[in-house]
Amino acid sequence: MRAIPSFVVFLPSLVLLASCVGPGSGPARPVPAPTPAPARPGPAPVPPAQPAPVTTEWQYRPATLGNWSYRAEAAGAVAVFGTSAADPRLTLRCDRASRRVSLARAGAGGASAIIVRTSYGATSWPAAVSSGAVPQTVAFRAASDTVLDQLAYSRGKFAVEVAGQEALIVPAWAEVSRVIEDCRG
Template sequence: MRLIPSFTALAPFLILLGSCVGPGAQRPVTRPASVPAPASAPARPSPAAPAPASTPQPAPVASGWQYRPVAPGGWTYRAEAAGSSAAFGPGVADAQLTLRCDRASRRVSLARAGAGAGQGALIVRTSYGAASWPATVSAGAAGQLVAFRAASDAGLDQLAYSRGKIAVEAAGAPMLIVPAWAEISRVIEDCRG
């Protein structure tokens, strides 16, 4: 005796089979005869062949300071009797940039080593923009330009919260680009606390 499966037993399988049809296999849409078919798009020329790989092109030069690499070295935090300091450079003895808190006067100083003699300004660039900080030559270290700010100055917040990098410019010295690490915030908070 031959068994013929009933339609109700095959229904779930037919539904599953119908769901396997992808979007490319759908029925074509028929248009009424009165609607003209759209005109075919004009043929596009083929793209030009790429330049041969034998002549390498130089990498584009990044013009913005934020795209340049940071100077070699790192930040070092140090607690001091009068406050605290953070120095950036390859070593503590040869720091290129120093941020120092003087708790008694509630001022923060920013010193750039290797800057020109005389008075001038430190141009401090952060992700918030650029600011000119009036500076003078340090009495203690030759060739060091120092700028002072009150601990409550909003410019220090821009220094602490800059995204990724900070640049410091001084007349007679190359631009110094340093990473914005937590040591900066620590010195500022020491002076505010």
């Protein structure tokens, strides 16, 4: 029989012993840093872009500062929108005798129409400039006109636009409906 060398007997023990040793406490081997790529000439830096002017649709703009007020007069009901009764920016008036509702925008715009925008869509109202103490752009509708219902039932607000003036974004409050209903009644 042949004798087995002694190192062969201890070899399995050495393998087991080597697996029990934890990581070395010596310094970690440094990882070489990546070499930077050679610089390529590129385009000149672009200055930051200026923001484009915001063109928000009327229904997303805030309402114009002011409130509606209502009053009954002998000729018909009147609703006035503005920051004060002395400075109306928009007037909705019923003329009971002719069964017409007028919409008057303060200021003499250079337009022959008032554009009214509601949640139902936009409508062009033929208009004229009144020659009173305070210039106004005025449009008329028959009290039975369904476009007036669009004003009353617009979702929260409606817009009144006259060329050459800023748009008025006004709330569709009950005063508007009262004038229309008084004129129809």
